[in-house]
Amino acid sequence: MDSRDYHIKALTNIWTGDLNGNPDRTITTGLLGSVRWWCEVLVRGLGGCACDPTRDGNRCPDTEGKHCVVCELFGCTGWVRKFRFEILDADGKVKQAQITQNETFIFRFTPLRPIRNEEWALIDLTLRLIAEYGAIGGKTVYKPSDEQSRQDNPHHKDYGLIQIIKRPEISPVPKQILCGYVTDSRWRKPDHDGFAWASLTNFWCVKGRYLARQDSQKSTFNRVIGRPEPKRRPQSKDSQSQSKDSWLAGRRASRRQLAESKKVFSFKDPPRTFGFVEEANNLQNFLQSLQQNLQSDWQDFRDEEFKHGSKILASILDRD
Numbered sequence: 001m002d003s004r005d006y007h008i009k010a011l012t013n014i015w016t017g018d019l020n021g022n023p024d025r026t027i028t029t030g031l032l033g034s035v036r037w038w039c040e041v042l043v044r045g046l047g048g049c050a051c052d053p054t055r056d057g058n059r060c061p062d063t064e065g066k067h068c069v070v071c072e073l074f075g076c077t078g079w080v081r082k083f084r085f086e087i088l089d090a091d092g093k094v095k096q097a098q099i100t101q102n103e104t105f106i107f108r109f110t111p112l113r114p115i116r117n118e119e120w121a122l123i124d125l126t127l128r129l130i131a132e133y134g135a136i137g138g139k140t141v142y143k144p145s146d147e148q149s150r151q152d153n154p155h156h157k158d159y160g161l162i163q164i165i166k167r168p169e170i171s172p173v174p175k176q177i178l179c180g181y182v183t184d185s186r187w188r189k190p191d192h193d194g195f196a197w198a199s200l201t202n203f204w205c206v207k208g209r210y211l212a213r214q215d216s217q218k219s220t221f222n223r224v225i226g227r228p229e230p231k232r233r234p235q236s237k238d239s240q241s242q243s244k245d246s247w248l249a250g251r252r253a254s255r256r257q258l259a260e261s262k263k264v265f266s267f268k269d270p271p272r273t274f275g276f277v278e279e280a281n282n283l284q285n286f287l288q289s290l291q292q293n294l295q296s297d298w299q300d301f302r303d304e305e306f307k308h309g310s311k312i313l314a315s316i317l318d319r320d
């Protein structure tokens with residue numbers, strides 16, 4: 001079975017990091033985990049269900065051996081991934097060193113079992129979602145992180161923006177067919193408790209703009225996630241600001257001692273800001289709060305620059 005190659009250019013360095021957080025290497029499983037995470041986001045946005053394999057009690061398979069549509073492709077206990085995933089350098093050699101800015105590299109997907117057109121379409125749309133609106137990286141940066149302090153470290157900020165230079169041939173699959181496929185009754189439908197936000201429906205992106213954690217006096221980033229400026233909080237903070245902060249910025253989950261994901265991400269070069277709202281019907285309110293909070297920083301910021309959910313889905317589905 002033929003492999004399919006995506007030729008990709010790194011617009012920033014790409015962080016994967018090994019178990020010790022060492023950034024000097026490209027860890028294939030780290031990037032594959034990131035691809036999978038965005039595929040889950042896409043599938044939920046298409047109306048399907050996807051387990052969170054990092055959560056005990058949520059991951060597939062269930063007691064009857066059923067798995068979700070994402071595990072069908074990416075694998076889970078008792079069900080092998082349908083493809084081999086390799087990262088190659090421009091010469092076709094296995095990429096071992098860290099991928100750095102302006103480098104080109106290849107994501108190679110080689111089927112190990114038959115892969116349906118719908119599944120290729122999911123892979124393709126996921127990579128376009130990442131390249132055009134998101135970012136890719138080891139989970140310590142872009143996924144729910146165990147290390148809150150690391151997330152807040154500016155050093156880890158501008159990683160993972162990519163551009164697809166050349167895609168393999170993928171048969172386009174109409175949206176209705178894709179939605180039908182991901183919602184098919186054969187798939188397990190795990191609940192999305194606690195991470196329903198991780199859906200394309202709740203996703204937004206503004207290209208060409210960034211939020212800065214400038215200094216202790218001024219941080220547009222903190223303004224957007226509702227943290228008071230300067231970064232050091234005053235003793236008495238109003239509760240509204242506190243609750244907004246805890247969700248968007250991520251907080252220590254009391255039960256499992258794991259930090260929830262940070263929900264707003266911003267990149268300076270090239271500029272891009274994206275995030276997730278807690279509930280999709282809050283998108284308009286969130287846009288308004290962005291406009292209010294960033295009046296002086298995002299000059300002439302227009303509604304159309306705020307892309308979200310269905311618009312983004314339409315734009316990645318439309319392009320060939």
Ligand SMILES: [Zn+2]
Pocket residue numbers: 050051052059060067068069070071072076
């Ligand atoms: Zn699953």
